[in-house]
Amino acid sequence: MDINKAAYRDEAHELLSQLEISLLELEERPDDPELIGRIFRSMHTIKGSGSMFGFEGVAEFTHELETVFELIRNGKIHVSKELINVSLLARDQILLMIDSDNDLELLGTSASKKIIEDIWDLVPRDIREEGSGETEFFEHETDLQSKDVFDEHVYWIRFRPNPDLFYFGTNPILLLDEIKTLGECAVIADTRNIPPIRAINPEKCYTGWEIFLKTTCSVNIIREIFLFVEGDGIVDIRRIPHEPDSKNLSEIEPMKELIESLKILSDESLARFIEAPSSFPELFKAEESKKRAVIDAMDTTEAPVVEEPEPYEQHPVETRPFSLKDDFTATSSIRVASDKLDALLNLVGELVTVQARLNQVQSTKNDPEITSIAEEVERLTSELRENTMNIRMLPIGTIFNKFKRLVRDLSRELNKEVSLITEGSDTELDKTVIEKLNDPLIHIIRNSMDHGIESVNTRKALGKPQKGVIKLSASHSGTSVLIRIADDGAGVDPEAVRSKAVKNGFINETDVLTDKEIVRIIFAPGFSTVNKISDVSGRGVGMDVVKRSIEGLRGVVDISSEKGKGTTITLQLPLTLAIIEGLLVRIGEGFFVIPVSAVEECVELNEADADRARRRCMIDLRGDIIPFLDLRAMFNISGRAPSIEPVVIAEAYGDKLGFGVDHVIGHHQTVLKSLGAVYKDIKGVSGATILGDGTVALILDVPQLVKTVSNEYSSLSQAERSY
Amino acid sequence: MxxxxxxxxxxxxxxxxxxxxxxxxxxxxxEAVDGVDALSKLQGSKVNMVITDLNMPNMDGIELIRKLRADPLYKFIPIIMLSTESQAAKKEEGKSAGATGWIVKPFKPKQLLAVVKKVLG
Structure with a gap:
C-alpha cells in the first residue's frame, strides 16, 4: 500500500499546483464554467483518491471545499475575492496535510477548522443547509466481509431479468454461478417467454430463473449478488419457512405459486424437497434431465418448420492482428525518481569519457576494424547522451506558475496592483537548472515588486496604468535559454545608485562610469539603495546572491533599466549542466576546452601579426579591433608559439575576445567536473574534464575572461585618454 | 484466466x-486518462471489460459508456463505473447509459477483485 501512498502524494502535489493556477485564473474569469469544472474535478480527485489511500483527513477537509465548489458549479453562489483567498489558504492546508504523516491530526487543528468555517461563512445560510445535506460521503463504513452467520434456511429466488440485460454487459450465468458459491442450490430456467425461433432477437434475454438456495447467509448477502440488476428486472427473494410437516405444503404460498408457474415439480418431489431440503439438488437433477429431453425433442421437431432459411451471409470478420501486449501495456508516461536520472547522467558521463579513450586508442592502432567499432560507439554514445539530456528537460512553466501566486500574495502584502504575464513557459531546460532557478527568480520578482512597481497613487500621478505589469518570459537562443524579468515600474535611478555606491565605498567619487555600469553595481555584494529594510527585500543580500547562483549555473545576469520606465533583468542560462560540446585546443603540453556555445570562429595569424597582437593585446579581425588574450602567457606555459598561430574567437556579453593557442584539435564532448573547493576561486577557469588518455583539460570560463579583459581594456583606454 | x-x-x-x-x-x-484517451487506445481492439471513473476532463465516464455501447464490439462487455457520488442520480445516469455496475470510492483491492469476478466470472 505504501507505493500507492507515494503515488497519491505525487499526484496530489500535481493536482494542488494545478488547483492553485486554476484558482488564480478564476479570480480573473469568475464565471468560466469550464474553469470551475476543472477546479471541482481537481478537488474531487484529491478527495476521492485521498480516502482510498488512507488520507482520511485530506478527504474530509477537501470534501468541505468541494461541496462549496459544487454550489458554485450549480450557480447557487458566486465567486468572490474572499472565496479565492480562503480557497487558496485551504489549498495550502491540504498540501500541509498531504505532506504530514498524520493528516487526521492536522484536520483537528484550529487552522483547518478556521478555514472550513471561513469558507462556509461565505455561503448564504439558506443555501448552506442544502449543500451540506446533499452528500453523505463519510457514512459508508460498511464492511462487506462481515457475512453474518445465520441459521440455515432455504430461499426461493425468482429472477426475471430485464430483457435488455445484455446491453448492460451483464452475464446472468455469472450471477447464477455466484449464487452457487453461497450454498447448495438448484436452478430452474423459465423458458416460457422465449418466442418462436424466427421471432427471437438474440440480443435479448427471454429466460427467467427460479433458484432454490440453501444457505447460512442473510438475505442481504443474496441481494448483493443482484445489486447491479435489481433496478431493472424482478428479483424476488423469499425465505421458505422450514416446515417438516409435508401436509402443510399447499398452504405455503410461494410453493403454490411455484407449482403453478413451473409445473415442473411433481407433488411427490416437492414433498421430499420440503422434508429434506438437503436432497434437493439430486431431485432437480432428475427433473432437469427430464426437461432437457423435452427441449431436445422440441429442437428436432422445430427445425423443419424453418422453411426458408435466410441466405447465409458471410460476414467478413475483421481480422485485426491481436497485438494487445505491444499496443497497450506501454503507458504514455512513467514517473521516475529524479536521483535515478542523475545516476543515469553520471553513467553517460563516464561512458563519454571511456569513448574518448577508445577514440584515442583507435587513432594510434590504425586498425580498420577497431576504427569502425569506435565510430559506432561514438555515434551511439552521442545519441544516448542526447536522449538522456532530453529526459531531464522540463518546461520552465513548472516554476513560472508558482510565481503567479507569489505576485498575488505580495501585491496584497505591499498594497500594490500587479499582474504577472508569462511567456514561453514551454521552453525546456535541464531539471537541475530549473530547480536552482527558483530562488533567484523569487528574489528578482520580489525586488521588482518592492522597488520597481510604484504604489497605486504614485502610478496614477505619473499617468501610468494603475496596475503594474511584470513580464516573465523565456526563450531559446542558441545553446542557451534567455529568461527576462521585465517590470514597468520606476526603474533604477543611476544617480541614487551612484551616490549610495560612493558613500558605501563601492566606487570613488572621481570614477567615470557609464549609466549601464552604474546600474550593474546593484549586483555587488551588500549593496542596497533602500534605507528602510522591508519584509520583502532590501537587506542587500538580494542581487549579489542572484548573480552568484546564476553564475554557479554557468549563466550570465544582465540588467538594463530606464528611469521611470522600468527594469529588465536578463538571465542567460546553458541548456544543460553536466555535458557540453567543447572545442579542444592545445597550448604547449596543456589542453584546454572552450565551450562551443561561446566560440564564434577560428582564424590564423602569421608570425608578424601574432607578435603585434601579443604586444598590443588586440587583433584586427576584418577591420574590427578586438581584445586578444595570449593563453600561453596567461597560464605561464613555456615554449614558443607556432609560426602560424590559430586564434579562437569567442563571445560573451556581446563582446568578442580572441584566444591565441598552439593547435586547435577539434570537437570534444566534455563531461564537466568541478575543480573542488580549493580551486573554486580561480578566475578564468570554470571546471575541468578528463580526456581519453586520462589527461586533465581545463575548461575556460569565457564570460569571466571577456569581462576581465574588457575591464582592463576600458581602464587602459581611459588611461590613454587621460594623456 | x-x-x-x-x-x-x-x-x-x-x-x-x-x-x-x-x-x-x-x-x-x-490505462487511459480520460474518455478520449480510452477511445483512441481501444480503436477496435478487444477488451474484456472497462472500469471507468465518471468525473473526468475532455470526455467524462457517462459519455464514454455511451460511445462504447454504440460500438458493436463493446456492446456487451461489462463496464463498471467508479464513483464517489453517493447521489443516486449519477448512478442512474450511468446505468441508463449502459453501465453494468459500479464501485463506490473509496474501495479496497479486494472489493475491486470481487466486482471483476462478479461480471467477468
Whole structure:
C-alpha cells in the first residue's frame, strides 16, 4: 500500500499546483464554467483518491471545499475575492496535510477548522443547509466481509431479468454461478417467454430463473449478488419457512405459486424437497434431465418448420492482428525518481569519457576494424547522451506558475496592483537548472515588486496604468535559454545608485562610469539603495546572491533599466549542466576546452601579426579591433608559439575576445567536473574534464575572461585618454 | 484466466492501484486518462471489460459508456463505473447509459477483485 501512498502524494502535489493556477485564473474569469469544472474535478480527485489511500483527513477537509465548489458549479453562489483567498489558504492546508504523516491530526487543528468555517461563512445560510445535506460521503463504513452467520434456511429466488440485460454487459450465468458459491442450490430456467425461433432477437434475454438456495447467509448477502440488476428486472427473494410437516405444503404460498408457474415439480418431489431440503439438488437433477429431453425433442421437431432459411451471409470478420501486449501495456508516461536520472547522467558521463579513450586508442592502432567499432560507439554514445539530456528537460512553466501566486500574495502584502504575464513557459531546460532557478527568480520578482512597481497613487500621478505589469518570459537562443524579468515600474535611478555606491565605498567619487555600469553595481555584494529594510527585500543580500547562483549555473545576469520606465533583468542560462560540446585546443603540453556555445570562429595569424597582437593585446579581425588574450602567457606555459598561430574567437556579453593557442584539435564532448573547493576561486577557469588518455583539460570560463579583459581594456583606454 | 481490462481514470494513483490489483490477479491492464484517451487506445481492439471513473476532463465516464455501447464490439462487455457520488442520480445516469455496475470510492483491492469476478466470472 505504501507505493500507492507515494503515488497519491505525487499526484496530489500535481493536482494542488494545478488547483492553485486554476484558482488564480478564476479570480480573473469568475464565471468560466469550464474553469470551475476543472477546479471541482481537481478537488474531487484529491478527495476521492485521498480516502482510498488512507488520507482520511485530506478527504474530509477537501470534501468541505468541494461541496462549496459544487454550489458554485450549480450557480447557487458566486465567486468572490474572499472565496479565492480562503480557497487558496485551504489549498495550502491540504498540501500541509498531504505532506504530514498524520493528516487526521492536522484536520483537528484550529487552522483547518478556521478555514472550513471561513469558507462556509461565505455561503448564504439558506443555501448552506442544502449543500451540506446533499452528500453523505463519510457514512459508508460498511464492511462487506462481515457475512453474518445465520441459521440455515432455504430461499426461493425468482429472477426475471430485464430483457435488455445484455446491453448492460451483464452475464446472468455469472450471477447464477455466484449464487452457487453461497450454498447448495438448484436452478430452474423459465423458458416460457422465449418466442418462436424466427421471432427471437438474440440480443435479448427471454429466460427467467427460479433458484432454490440453501444457505447460512442473510438475505442481504443474496441481494448483493443482484445489486447491479435489481433496478431493472424482478428479483424476488423469499425465505421458505422450514416446515417438516409435508401436509402443510399447499398452504405455503410461494410453493403454490411455484407449482403453478413451473409445473415442473411433481407433488411427490416437492414433498421430499420440503422434508429434506438437503436432497434437493439430486431431485432437480432428475427433473432437469427430464426437461432437457423435452427441449431436445422440441429442437428436432422445430427445425423443419424453418422453411426458408435466410441466405447465409458471410460476414467478413475483421481480422485485426491481436497485438494487445505491444499496443497497450506501454503507458504514455512513467514517473521516475529524479536521483535515478542523475545516476543515469553520471553513467553517460563516464561512458563519454571511456569513448574518448577508445577514440584515442583507435587513432594510434590504425586498425580498420577497431576504427569502425569506435565510430559506432561514438555515434551511439552521442545519441544516448542526447536522449538522456532530453529526459531531464522540463518546461520552465513548472516554476513560472508558482510565481503567479507569489505576485498575488505580495501585491496584497505591499498594497500594490500587479499582474504577472508569462511567456514561453514551454521552453525546456535541464531539471537541475530549473530547480536552482527558483530562488533567484523569487528574489528578482520580489525586488521588482518592492522597488520597481510604484504604489497605486504614485502610478496614477505619473499617468501610468494603475496596475503594474511584470513580464516573465523565456526563450531559446542558441545553446542557451534567455529568461527576462521585465517590470514597468520606476526603474533604477543611476544617480541614487551612484551616490549610495560612493558613500558605501563601492566606487570613488572621481570614477567615470557609464549609466549601464552604474546600474550593474546593484549586483555587488551588500549593496542596497533602500534605507528602510522591508519584509520583502532590501537587506542587500538580494542581487549579489542572484548573480552568484546564476553564475554557479554557468549563466550570465544582465540588467538594463530606464528611469521611470522600468527594469529588465536578463538571465542567460546553458541548456544543460553536466555535458557540453567543447572545442579542444592545445597550448604547449596543456589542453584546454572552450565551450562551443561561446566560440564564434577560428582564424590564423602569421608570425608578424601574432607578435603585434601579443604586444598590443588586440587583433584586427576584418577591420574590427578586438581584445586578444595570449593563453600561453596567461597560464605561464613555456615554449614558443607556432609560426602560424590559430586564434579562437569567442563571445560573451556581446563582446568578442580572441584566444591565441598552439593547435586547435577539434570537437570534444566534455563531461564537466568541478575543480573542488580549493580551486573554486580561480578566475578564468570554470571546471575541468578528463580526456581519453586520462589527461586533465581545463575548461575556460569565457564570460569571466571577456569581462576581465574588457575591464582592463576600458581602464587602459581611459588611461590613454587621460594623456 | 487472463483478461484484458481497461481502466480509465484521471487520477494516476487510482489507475496505479487498479492496474496493480488487476495485474496481480493475472489480467492485462490498459490505462487511459480520460474518455478520449480510452477511445483512441481501444480503436477496435478487444477488451474484456472497462472500469471507468465518471468525473473526468475532455470526455467524462457517462459519455464514454455511451460511445462504447454504440460500438458493436463493446456492446456487451461489462463496464463498471467508479464513483464517489453517493447521489443516486449519477448512478442512474450511468446505468441508463449502459453501465453494468459500479464501485463506490473509496474501495479496497479486494472489493475491486470481487466486482471483476462478479461480471467477468
Amino acid at each position: 487472463n483478461k484484458t481490462i481497461m481502466t480509465v481514470d484521471d487520477s494516476a494513483s487510482v489507475r496505479q492501484m487498479v492496474s496493480f490489483t488487476l495485474q496481480g490477479a493475472g489480467h492485462v491492464v490498459i
